[in-house]
Amino acid sequence: MAVELPSSSRVPAFLVLADGSIFKGYSIGVEGYRGGEVVFNTAMTGYQEILTDPSYCRQIVTLTYPHIGNVGVNQEDEESAELFAAGLIVREIPRQLSSWRAQGGLPEYLKARGMIAMAGVDTRRLTRLLREKGAQNGCIWAGEENIPAALEVARTFPGLNGMDLAKVVSCTRPYPWTEGVWHLSGITTRPEARFRVIAYDFGIKRNILRMLVERGCAVQVVPATTPAQDVLSLRPDGVFLSNGPGDPEACTYAIQAVRELLAARVPVFGICLGHQLLALASGGRTLKMKFGHHGANHPVLDQQTGRVLITSQNHGFAVDTQDLPAHLTVTHVSLFDGSVQGLARTDVPAFSFQGHPEACPGPHDAAPLFDRFIALMQESGI
Ligand SMILES: NC(=O)CC[C@H](N)C(=O)O
Numbered sequence: 001m002a003v004e005l006p007s008s009s010r011v012p013a014f015l016v017l018a019d020g021s022i023f024k025g026y027s028i029g030v031e032g033y034r035g036g037e038v039v040f041n042t043a044m045t046g047y048q049e050i051l052t053d054p055s056y057c058r059q060i061v062t063l064t065y066p067h068i069g070n071v072g073v074n075q076e077d078e079e080s081a082e083l084f085a086a087g088l089i090v091r092e093i094p095r096q097l098s099s100w101r102a103q104g105g106l107p108e109y110l111k112a113r114g115m116i117a118m119a120g121v122d123t124r125r126l127t128r129l130l131r132e133k134g135a136q137n138g139c140i141w142a143g144e145e146n147i148p149a150a151l152e153v154a155r156t157f158p159g160l161n162g163m164d165l166a167k168v169v170s171c172t173r174p175y176p177w178t179e180g181v182w183h184l185s186g187i188t189t190r191p192e193a194r195f196r197v198i199a200y201d202f203g204i205k206r207n208i209l210r211m212l213v214e215r216g217c218a219v220q221v222v223p224a225t226t227p228a229q230d231v232l233s234l235r236p237d238g239v240f241l242s243n244g245p246g247d248p249e250a251c252t253y254a255i256q257a258v259r260e261l262l263a264a265r266v267p268v269f270g271i272c273l274g275h276q277l278l279a280l281a282s283g284g285r286t287l288k289m290k291f292g293h294h295g296a297n298h299p300v301l302d303q304q305t306g307r308v309l310i311t312s313q314n315h316g317f318a319v320d321t322q323d324l325p326a327h328l329t330v331t332h333v334s335l336f337d338g339s340v341q342g343l344a345r346t347d348v349p350a351f352s353f354q355g356h357p358e359a360c361p362g363p364h365d366a367a368p369l370f371d372r373f374i375a376l377m378q379e380s381g382i
Helices: 047-051 106-112 123-133 147-156 206-214 228-232 252-263 273-281 368-381
Strands: 012-017 022-027 032-041 059-063 087-089 117-119 136-142 195-201 217-223 238-241 268-271 286-302 308-319 328-334 340-345 350-353
Touching: 012 117, 012 147, 032 087, 032 123, 032 147, 032 286, 032 308, 047 059, 047 106, 059 123, 117 136, 123 136, 136 147, 195 206, 195 368, 206 217, 228 252, 238 252, 238 273, 238 368, 252 268, 252 273, 268 273, 268 368, 273 286, 273 308, 273 340, 273 350, 286 340, 308 340, 350 368
Parallel strands: 032 059, 059 087, 087 117, 195 217, 195 238, 238 268, 268 350
Antiparallel strands: 012 022, 012 136, 022 117, 032 136, 286 308, 286 328, 328 340, 340 350
């Protein structure tokens, strides 16, 4: 049951889009304002994973599912140490939590972590607008109303095109991922490490690191700007390219590094931004999508097996299908719009996926792609 706060104690909040549209509601986070690109996500679960996914840096996220916060928050569901989204917009916040895993409520968490967020918004109207016009720049504002000032912030936000944000969210120093594998029983185990993997942190999510460790990888995470020679000098069995925010074309240093790694024939696996970087380093191109893919039920066709995978997605750029170089094979396509969802190099051991095989809370249909990376390292090591 949702128990609403008395409206007199609510701080007003509003969203203004660059096209002048206004959405009013009330604050469920801290007071202040932020500009960003407004995107909608259709997932019914995983709001905490979304807020802490570094790929949402500079994006204001609206969730189409109307009740957000029902299961509260807990430490284990964070995909990184920070709340990276620029803002959160929901229809309704239930005041009563129902989960044995909850360690606290969402509004308290948003406030403690300095997030600007609002509820009471007609998220269906907002989503329809974004679908029709495409992702919009906007300003989320919590506190005393000042529409002209918010409109100015929305209109001066430069947009994500050309923005290199991987460098902004990446770790600044290399570190080993030391966490073991937890089990619901409360026991933590550490599978024997058989492969040395270097993971580029362009905005890496913790569940990726967990899935690599579960499969016998010892993982060293390195900053986004690490030169390929530094990575190769560690003689890794494989290199992982993480997800991350912003425009992939703007990450010129990473594109160069991936090119050198491919030339060295080290096994490479890329997810989302990592997939786009693999394409760019291989001579492909990327483009900005109208409103992107953000959800947890996107059907993707595996062209090799004919199987359909239900996948989690979060991207606003995509690999251009036009003029793909001959050494890139399209392994997966979106059944929503035919966009490229998976690539493999025909000449060197490298492949990538646009969606999220690590999706936590799922779906898990694409998880076997991690096993494919293990197999690739195994074959290459012989
Ligand atoms: N989740 C991601 O890695 C997103 C990749 C890229 N920033 C995009 O929007 O397409």
